[in-house]
């Protein structure tokens with residue numbers, strides 16, 4: 069079976085700086101894959117290329133959905149890529165801070181709903197029904213992610229951990245096939261991290277989502293992932309199961325420095 | 329101890345002000361007599377004045393901070409939102425306002441009614457610009473261009489073909505929307521300050537074209553003798569038609585409030601706000617940035633086009649001088665003063681900004697000064713606008729049982 073995400077020899081240059089260098093990566097359906105590497109390795113840049121925020125200098129990105137349909141993501145606008153089934157969260161939280169928690173998730177439903185300007189003005193039956201459906205669906209997602217108690221709060225007033233969860237909730241509202249999480253546990257305490265671990269597993273098991281995550285918390289990475297990709301200086305330096313990666317001398321060197 | 333501290337701070341502020349204003353307030357050189365006059369009493373006045381103002385300002389700020397810290401804040405905010413949301417509280421108020429609006433032309437002179445009509449026109453303009461600036465967060469300084477498009481649309485069609493006002497009204501709206509899209513395209517990639525500068529340029533370009541393209545727009549002399557709106561074929565005196573226009577404007581205001589309200593609490597409205605809050609996250613949610621921006625420009629410009637037609641019909645004369653940057657600035661001030669993104673805010677902002685200068689004509693010398701002072705005070709104490717963020721948001725309640 070084809071992997072759900074297939075990235076071939078992707079390069080990204082910022083002026084003279086090569087942030088991504090001939091990177092290959094694939095995520096199979098139903099997998100949890102981790103992308104790790106020291107700060108500045110190019111992990112976020114990789115996400116930005118895949119989600120269309122940056123246009124990669126060279127290389128190919130393909131999405132193969134369950135029905136066996138393949139589409140190239142190269143040159144697509146970010147919103148088109150989201151429509152195709154790729155959703156992401158941001159390392160530096162980017163919530164719609166002046167909107168309520170519910171509204172944040174409702175925005176995520178945008179690409180799966182159709183109400184037009186005329187629908188908004190005349191509020192025909194279809195629009196009203198769709199709107200009710202969006203509210204119900206959004207609240208359901210909040211419950212699933214475990215932040216439904218904040219439903220009417222402004223997003224900016226949420227505690228940090230809940231903000232990270234709201235980012236996930238919002239991404240789920242776009243009905244993705246593959247979820248990209250950029251350091252979802254950053255700034256969380258051990259308890260919150262543990263709950264996040266459970267949430268991610270639950271999303272994979274119950275929703276059939278595939279997940280690619282960037283994370284620094286090694287305990288989380290080792291317990292969660294089916295496979296791990298390790299990057300340094302824009303290149304892939306290792307890949308394999310958690311056990312393989314842990315023993316890999318190249319990885320140890322990259323993390324602990326040359327003199328270890 | 330704190331009081332002494334504040335007294336001390338205010339004292340230094342006063343000293344500082346006395347020093348700053350010394351050259352203009354105290355020294356006066358009489359060039360005829362060739363002597364220097366020292367007006368020490370002015371210095372004393374400046375000192376006392378700034379001391380008191382500074383103390384009052386500090387006092388207000390302490391109170392605000394205290395309120396923010398204590399639980400009371402919850403109650404104050406609750407009261408504020410309930411005033412605007414709870415039907416029991418606002419229905420009587422609304423009824424009173426409606427009554428006042430209805431009988432206004434009979435209570436006040438035709439002159440006053442005319443001013444009120446102007447204020448109502450600015451409410452609609454503000455509501456339109458509010459879509460672009462308040463909701464979608466696109467700082468548009470050339471909004472007056474669409475106003476001009478509407479006005480010239482009616483003026484020219486009426487002049488050449490005798491087109492009636494009622495046909496021109498939807499046409500002006502449509503043309504406004506069209507220009508919104510056309511002018512929106514080139515600025516799609518711009519944001520913030522750059523967007524502001526380019527839209528300002530567009531506004532000026534439209535005005536300059538109207539001023540210089542004599543064959544088309546009759547240049548600076550403009551177009552006169554435009555027909556007033558005809559209401560059901562009734563022959564009306566000038567006064568009657570002013571009153572009729574007032575009622576028509578009331579209807580248009582209600583209509584646009586209704587429409588804008590529906591727009592902002594819809595799928596498209598959420599997309600606008602998301603775009604304002606974070607462009608990248610907005611796109612990552614699957615929202616088409618280009619389409620969302622263009623609809624904001626188009627739907628914002630629609631109202632300007634419509635009010636433009638009404639303006640031409642009301643004054644029966646248009647020329648480019650009515651569509652300067654100052655006009656854009658006033659409409660923008662209405663949105664900012666009232667509170668970005670809030671419909672009630674725009675209504676209040678328009679009434680304050682249009683009516684206040686009219687009624688301050690008595691103090692015409694100080695009018696702009698007062699106007700400026702109000703704006704500065706607003707920015708210091710209520711940067712979120714008079715009404716602030718009372719956008720109706722979705723309050724979710726779980727169904728019981």
Ligand SMILES: Nc1ncnc2c1ncn2[C@@H]1O[C@H](COP(=O)(O)OP(=O)(O)O)[C@@H](O)[C@H]1O
Nearest residue numbers: 082085087105106107108109110111112113114
């Ligand atoms: N927009 C950009 N312009 C220039 N350089 C960038 C840009 N984004 C990232 N970089 C550079 O690319 C490298 C990788 O950054 P990033 O992907 O954020 O690393 P990571 O997420 O792995 O910590 C860094 O050296 C960073 O400075």
Ligand SMILES: [Mg+2]
Nearest residue numbers: 111112113159
């Ligand atoms: Mg990063």
